[in-house]
Amino acid sequence: VSGLTGAGLPELRAALDRLAAQLPAPTLDDPVRLWVDRSFTVRGSGTVVTGTLGAGRLRVGDELELAGADEPVRVRGLHSLGEARAEAAAVARVAVNLRGTPRDRLGRGDALLTPGRFHHTDLVDVRLAGDPAADLPATLTLHVGSAAVPVRVRPLGPDTVRLRLARPLPLLVGDRALLRDPGRHHVSGGVRVLDVAPPPLARRGAAAARAQVLAELDGRPDLAGELRRRRLIRAGALIRMGVPVQDLPVHAEPMRDGPAYAEPVAGDWLADPAHWRRLGEQLTEEVARHAREHPLAPGMPVDALRQRLALPDRVLVEALVRPPLRIHAGRVGAASADALPEAVARAVQRVRAEYGDRPFRAPEADRLVDLGLGPREIGAAVRAGALLRLADNVVLLPDALDDAVRVLAGLPQPFTLSAARQALDTTRRVAVPLLELLDRRGATRRLPDDARIVVT
Known part of the structure; x- marks a missing residue:
């Protein structure tokens, strides 16, 4: 093509027309990412930036974000094709007048963004179309939008490389860019972004596995692919990478014990269904192991489970708990009341045999020791509903409260502590905490003269 003679221009125009016809239609609902190619000041208006709006739409009054600064800016005015506009839709060349933004705050290569919709990254994995990856120099310049950023190059596969950017850019999966060698005035090739949040390559063989x-x-x-690779990720993080969540189809057959692909498992956490199912099985195994190793503990702490399962958030542990397991007081354990260790169950049975006909008599502390019921064993029995604790080392059988109310209701009302003790055939050691517990539960009411009545 000759700009002097015009030779080849018709063919060039025809080729450009064919290329333009193949481009997808712009998506007007997409977030805005306006790469700034010029910035200047207009007297009486302030800072103006120009760029090409490739997706989404801009309106006067919109609040945008300055890439890399997390700094809000507001659109004061819009021009496109030399005319003032209240709104501009992609694809369009636009001039944006920004309210209250100094000109030196932004320049060529910066970007104006829809707030919260882009991941700023200085590490990307890309596919290269051009020179073989192994022949690339260690440093090149990445051209994307209007930005030109030095990068360090690490070949991974024949046509895949990892780029370390000199400064973070708002990049998305699928973005296209150029790699250029400024020293040789040579374009090494075009690249397409495959991952904007790649995993570290810390172990031997990690680069080959990543390739x-x-x-x-x-x-x-x-x-679906992102969930398989990442296993767990927040929906917002995927959206900022350029992976739509709500617009992609849900898995055709949701798993019985796991979520559909686009259904959060807890909060905005998304999970690969197979990985989520494995986590549920692992949680059950960990709780069972903990119960075997600590039979008197009231369950496994949620934070300990989170660490064992390598989960980033405790809400994920809570979401994984399914019957017959339950969460109580920050621990995960069996919900059934018959989950007592065998030795504790035998000791409780001996208490029932010895005191079943004397329900308001409590074993003395030394008798509890003889039965093998120390503080931890008593705590396990109380949690299982096998014993009722009135005070330290003062325990009754679990149905004692209801029986006590029936006995006390037969006394002349109001009644004294002494009358209650005699009616229940018990000691002051038991009667005092028993009546206080009935007061707290609303079964009895204490009067100003310390007498009580049964509340009906």
Whole structure:
């Protein structure tokens, strides 16, 4: 093509027309990412930036975010094709007048963004179309939008590389860019972003394993694939990577014990269904192991389970708990009341045999020791509903409260502590905490003269 003679221009125009016809229609509901190519000041208006609006729409009054600064800016005015507009929709060249933003706050290569919709990253894995990955120099320049950022290059596979950017950019999965060698004035190739939050390559063989993963990616957002690779991730993080959550189809057959692909498992956490099912099985195994190793404990602490399962948030542990397990007082354990260790169950049975006909007599402390009921064993029996604790080392059988109310209701009302003690055939050691417990539960009411009445 000659700009001097015009030779080849018709063919160039025709090729550009064919290329433009193949481009997808812009999505007006997408978030805005306006790469700034110029910034200047207009007298009486303030700072103006220009760029190409490739997706979404801009309106006067919109609040945007300055990439890299998390700094809000507001649109004061819009111009497109030389005319003032209240709104501009993609694709369009636009001039944006920003309210209260100094000109030196932004320049070429910066970007104006829809707040909270982009992941700022300085590490990306990309697919290269051009020079072989192994032949690339260690440093190049990445051109994306209007930004030109130096990058360090680490080849992974024949056509996949990892780029370490000199400064973070708001990149999405599927973005296209160029790699250029400024020293040789050579374009090394075009790249397509495959991952904007890649895992670290810390172990031997990690780079080769990562190359195998990248060989299966095509740069198109894939919710199911992202969940398989990441296992657990917040929906907001996926959206900021450029992976739609609500717009992709849900798994055709939701798993019985796991979520559909786009259904959060807890809060905004999404999970791969197979991984979520395995976590549920692992949680059950961990709780059972803890019960075997600590038979008198009231369950496994939620935080300990979170660490054992390598979960980032305790709400995920809570979401994994299913019957017959339950969460109580920050611990996960069996919900059944017959889950007492065998030795404790035998000791409780001996208490029932010895005191069943004397329900308001409590074993003395030394008798509890003889029975093998120390503080931890008593605590386990109380949690299982096998014993009722009135005070330290003062325990009764669990149905004692209801029986006591029936006996006390037969006394002349009101009644004294002494009358209650005699009617219940018990000691002051038991009668005092027993009546106080009945008061707290509303079964009896204490009067100003210390007498009591049964509340009917």
